[in-house]
Amino acid sequence: MNKYPNQTRFLIAIDCIIFGFDGENLKLLLIHRALVPEKNKWSLMGGFVQPDESTDAAAGRILKQLTGLEGVYMDQLRAFGNPSRDPIERVVSIVYSALIDIRKYKEQLSDEYQPEWFLLKDMPQLIFDHEEMVRAALKDLRYKAALHPVLFELLPEKFTLPQLQALYTGVYDAEFDKRNFSRKVLSTGLLIKQKEKDKENSKKGAFYYVIDKSKYKDKFHSFLNFVPNPDNFLF
Amino acid sequence: MNKYPNQTRFLIAIDCIIFGFDGENLKLLLIHRALVPEKNKWSLMGGFVQPDESTDAAAGRILKQLTGLEGVYMDQLRAFGNPSRDPIERVVSIVYSALIDIRKYKEQLSDEYQPEWFLLKDMPQLIFDHEEMVRAALKDLRYKAALHPVLFELLPEKFTLPQLQALYTGVYDAEFDKRNFSRKVLSTGLLIKQKEKDKENSKKGAFYYVIDKSKYKDKFHSFLNFVPNPDNFLF
DNA sequence: TCAAAAGTGTTCGGACTACACCCATGA
């Protein structure tokens, strides 16, 4: 097995940053850590990479373990390789971040880990370097979302413009002008207006939209500039 | 040492993608691989992470081993974790990419590894998944350089606008209008015009510029839009 | 004097910003 002699081998963990949107707020899914040390403290969902398992597959497995979800949007952020990041033993962690629609999936949340959704501003202290991971993931999400329609991954099949705007508001912790916002997102041609309205959140009701999937795939990598003056929000 | 029981440990490699600019062309530094398998084939410079060494430090060490350089701009790209990526034994590789000024440093290149600079379009076949790594790094570089003044890291202390433009041309494999280009880079306020000219590359001579270091640090993260219609070049 | 590269200015159109009022409805 060990064909490269005289080299040290390391544990490799996956940690998952799971962003969710419930139609009103951007949230982060955390668990009570089951292992010592720091047992019962809040933590990202994680696990060790297994033999013959790709890191991407490990991330998918770990996400599924917690949420029951497969086929979710998930991207590798980067590896965290500080030798003292886990006080027990050296572990290099590869961090993935996922975007999920809370309402669609909340029933499937396993509670073996006592998971809980937190508003970013109410995030508790996390173990190890997990807070740094979250900060990096949020920055990365803001970066991507300023240019590409990633946030659409967090939405239910049908959603309204006010919901979409609430999502952007949550991600950037900033208000956007609704006239400019709707003009901009509609100008992408990615949204198809539905006949029905969502009447739950207002008396007048807001029209539902769905994503035009084919255009979404085509334009995903285009520079769409969803966020005015991104400088103000990113750093 | 092994405090987390029953978990598999893995080799972790660092691979370095080293971009360089010689005043005319963007190039990539490759080595002849010293180890079997694929001995003597072209490869990225790499090595294994050592105990008690952070992955960032390992990347710095490996870069220095090859180039003699320290304090170079270097960023982690991401981890490559496919279990079959190295046919000998499973190795998870964390890829870093560095930007260096070829002329400033070429004397320091160790030739233990028989390193050679290649134009991107003349890149030979590489071992394992190294070509995928290079593609990903180039994409990442194009992405960053479209928005931030990263490419300035590749330049010598004094450089001319035609050189800078040649660099962008190399990175994007595309021509830019020199009037718009110079207006755009000068409008950032990051460049300070010098009195002297570079007369090596033309009869008339081109004015040298230097970076305004303090403004450079301030504005590094701003969205500067160096590249017109980035959609056209990125994907 | 001529070839080769450097340097510079203008016009046009589209995009972004700021801003305020009317609409539909359920209570």
Added chain:
DNA sequence: TCATGGGTGTAGTCCGAACACTTTTGA
């Protein structure tokens, strides 16, 4: 009828794109 949130339009400005000629100087 009124309070609440949804939806829309415009004017001014700025920025990006396209485009061509003059300058310098060494050979």
